Amino acid sequence: MKPHFIPGIYNYCDRWCERCAYNHRCQIYAEEQKLSPEQKDPGNPAFWEYIQSNFRKAMEMVEAWAKKENIDWEAFREEALSEEEEQELSPGQQALDSLSRDYARRTLDWLKAQRDAFREYREELMSRLQLGISIGQEASRMNDAIEAIQWYSTMIPSKTSHALHAYRHQHEWYWDSPLQSDANGTAKVALLCIERSLGAWEALRQQLPEKADEIIDMLVILGKIRRGLLHYFPEADKFIRPGFDEPEA
Numbered sequence: 001m002k003p004h005f006i007p008g009i010y011n012y013c014d015r016w017c018e019r020c021a022y023n024h025r026c027q028i029y030a031e032e033q034k035l036s037p038e039q040k041d042p043g044n045p046a047f048w049e050y051i052q053s054n055f056r057k058a059m060e061m062v063e064a065w066a067k068k069e070n071i072d073w074e075a076f077r078e079e080a081l082s083e084e085e086e087q088e089l090s091p092g093q094q095a096l097d098s099l100s101r102d103y104a105r106r107t108l109d110w111l112k113a114q115r116d117a118f119r120e121y122r123e124e125l126m127s128r129l130q131l132g133i134s135i136g137q138e139a140s141r142m143n144d145a146i147e148a149i150q151w152y153s154t155m156i157p158s159k160t161s162h163a164l165h166a167y168r169h170q171h172e173w174y175w176d177s178p179l180q181s182d183a184n185g186t187a188k189v190a191l192l193c194i195e196r197s198l199g200a201w202e203a204l205r206q207q208l209p210e211k212a213d214e215i216i217d218m219l220v221i222l223g224k225i226r227r228g229l230l231h232y233f234p235e236a237d238k239f240i241r242p243g244f245d246e247p248e249a
Helices: 028-033 047-070 073-086 093-114 115-130 140-170 180-209 211-234
Strands: none
Touching: 073 180, 093 115, 093 140, 093 211, 115 140, 140 180, 140 211, 180 211
C-alpha cells in the first residue's frame, strides 16, 4: 500500500466516493478509477470478469495467509460455512432487519411515485425565476435531498443486516479493543446513513409541505431503525473509523 493511502478506510464508509473528502486517500477508489467503461457496466461481460478476478485474488490472499499461519484452510472453511448456516438472528433482530429492508422498498417506491411532484416543483421554481423572483438554492437543495435519500435507502438495510449478523461475534471480531468490533463499526455507518437521511427527508418536507404526512411516515420508520440499532449497539459511536474519525497527522 502506498504511504498516502489510509489502511481500511473503505471498510466503514458510505461508499459515496464522489462526495467523499478522502477519496484521494482510498486505495479502492484509486483502483476503481483505472477501470474501463466496460468494466463499470454490469451489463457487460467485462464487469463480471473483473468481479471474478477480484474474488480469485481475495481467495489466493486468504489461502496464503492460512498457509503462513499453519492453518488447515479446508477445515477452517468448512467450519466457517457450517457456522454461517447455523447462525440465526433473534426475533427482535429479525424484526429490525425486516424493517430496514421495508424502509428501502418504501423509499424507492415513494421516490418513483413523486416524479410528477418533483417536476412540478422545479417548473414552479423556474417560473418564479423568470419573473425575477429569487429562488436561492432551493432547486439544488431539493436535488441534494433526493440523491441522499435514494443513496442511503439501500445502504441502511445493507449495513444494518451486516451489523446484526456480526452481533454475536462482536467480542471476538475486533481490533485493539471490543469497542473496535466489526459489528460496532458497521452499526456506526448505518447510524450515520440514518442521520443523513433524516436531514434529507426534513429538507424535502419543507419544500413539499403537501407531502408532509407521507414524509413523516418515513421519518418514523427511520427513528425506529435508529432506536433498534442503538439498543443492540449502544457504544457504536465510540468506534473509530480509519481516517474519518482520526485526527490528521
